[in-house]
Amino acid sequence: MCPKVTKLRDGEPRIIVSYNSRGQPIGNTKNDLASYEGLVARKVRITYENWKAVPKDVKKSCWKALKVKFVLKKDERRKRVSAIGASWKKFKSLLTTKYIRPFEDDPERLRYPPKIYEKIIPQNDWEVFVKQHISDEFKLLSAKQSARRKQKVYNHRISKKGYAGLAEELKMKLGPTFDENNRSYLWKEAHKDQKGLYPNDATKEVAEKIDVLNERVMEGSINTEGKNDVLTMAL
Structure with missing residues (x-):
């Protein structure tokens, strides 16, 4: 994921993000930034109930991680941290739909984190996450959220x-x-x-x-x- 960014060494020039007139990242740097935000998001523990529950010092570390690689506007912190939160939420959803739900009746398959993520998800966190996401309470909440998404009439195509x-x-x-x-x-x-x-x-x-x-x-x-x-x- 985003090798151009991850290969940047300490002391090397950071990537300068391009913006449009509305202050939104654009062009190739926008894609580099979005990819790296996803990488940073995956380092946040998956056991927090939601992004609001993630401690402020963790979010601060996420922002610092971005600034090490990118030249960003000072007033962008809230937007970028929010974007990392959205990526973190998508990552948790991926883990649930691809690696937990299909194997609810096969406990052996749920014992360990997916091999592709075993280096970033501690065993204890995975066990807690699995328990959280096969509970009746979670299934009910997930069903409600799915129903809300289906009610969205104006879905964009971009x-x-x-x-x-x-x-x-x-x-x-x-x-x-x-x-x-x-x-x-x-x-x-x-x-x-x-x-x-x-x-x-x-x-x-x-x-x-x-x-x-x-x-x-x-x-x-x-x-x-x-x-x-x-x-x-x-x-």
């Missing part, structure tokens, strides 16, 4: 690149005419499939509503100010 990556693609494609601060346009592009179509009627309805609202803004019949922009109105 995967790992995120909105910042999409904005960069559109900027290269459309040139100076593209406004990366136009949230409604970004939302529409993010929710199209590979054929340029919307996946369901609900998403299509919002997109059409955005078009109507933009026309009214151009006509001057409605005003947008601050957070009350076209996208907010459409949703």
Whole structure:
């Protein structure tokens, strides 16, 4: 994972992260940063119930680990630590769905951490984690979370690149005419499939509503100010 970053030795120049006008990491450095955040996240103990329960000194160490490899803005700490938390949550989910759930009836398979992670997951932590994630309480909570995800109607299609990556693609494609601060346009592009179509009627309805609202803004019949922009109105 991210050999370019992990091979950096002490004293070597750190990677300078590129940002767009909204202060979001972009380009290849964005991918390097995201990959290394995932690596740092996997060093946080998996026995904490949630990211909020992770001690402040551990989160501080995560931030320091990033700064050793990257040149980051001073005001980015909260965002980057939050991103590490999201990666940590995904890692725990991976362990549960791939290495625990399929083997609930095979205790022998659950005795030790997966070989691929045995160097970063202590045996005691693995045993606690397994017990936590085969309990009836966890299964009930997991079912509720799954139901919530299914209720999300407007699922975007931009995967790992995120909105910042999409904005960069559109900027290269459309040139100076593209406004990366136009949230409604970004939302529409993010929710199209590979054929340029919307996946369901609900998403299509919002997109059409955005078009109507933009026309009214151009006509001057409605005003947008601050957070009350076209996208907010459409949703």
